[in-house]
Amino acid sequence: MKKKTEMTVLDSRRLTGEIWSLELAYAPEDIPEKILPGQFAGLYPAAGDLLLMRPISICRWDGEKGALRFVYRAAGKGTRTFTDLRKGDRIDMLGILGNGYDLSALQGKRVLLLGGGIGIPPMLELAARLSGDREGTGTEVTAALGYRDSSFFLREEMERYARVLIATEDGSAGTKGNVLDAVRADGTAADVICACGPLPMLRAVKKYAGEKGIPAYLSLEERMACGVGVCLGCVTKTTRTDAHSRVNNARVCVEGPVFMADDVDLD
DSSP: OOEEEEEEEEEEEEEETTEEEEEEEOOGGGSOSOOOTTOEEEEOOSSTTOOSOEEEEOOEEETTTTEEEEEEEOOSHHHHHHTTOOTTOEEEEEEEESBOOOGGGTTTSEEEEEEEGGGSHHHHHHHHHHHTTHHHHOOEEEEEEEESSSOOTTHHHHTTTSEEEEEETTOSSSEESOHHHHHHHHTOOOSEEEEESOHHHHHHHHHHHHHHTOOEEEEOOOOOSSSSSSSOTTEEEBSSOOTTTOSSEEETTTTOBEEEGGGBOOO
């Protein structure tokens, strides 16, 4: 669904440093009945000189409450405008966009979730959805979360749904290093990997998954202008030739952001 909708702010608060949580209310007719973890929406800054939407992954979806939650880093002029929002304010949203994680392929498996930095938020929705499949299906969820320091946003919430491993760049807690360092130190075994984070991390995850012979789903982070596949600003190289364009490219906002690791060329 590629629909622009005016949303109402339910909650806006700082979690730590430049990491913020934004919860928006929606009417049932404005949102699909099912949202996949890994999908995203485009939020529009209120400033008149900022025309383009900011793509932000969905952190949590509450169908009964009618709420979408986004956790984002206020890193630039556009996202910093979102920190001024208060309960009752209105904001334009384009969505829901992109393709998410294939839940049917994860049920009954030992699933390893890898989230680095602002790649952690979509892992929370995925863990929550998979946790409902544990009883009777044998789904096991381990989440390795990578932080710069001990500012552990979303850690406690993740612990409700998964066994959590922590990695910090400065070594202030957990394993010093990245998420794969934490996985290796723990000796975690998995049947499938789902990851979201910066490109160097995803390259390492793809290599690790290949060495272990484990299928991996990667959610790519890219700058996006339109979010609907028109501008071609978020094209990524693929290992397969597109049947329509006959080139080895895919649009992250449409064919992604979630891809099988073997289908994307990250070099």
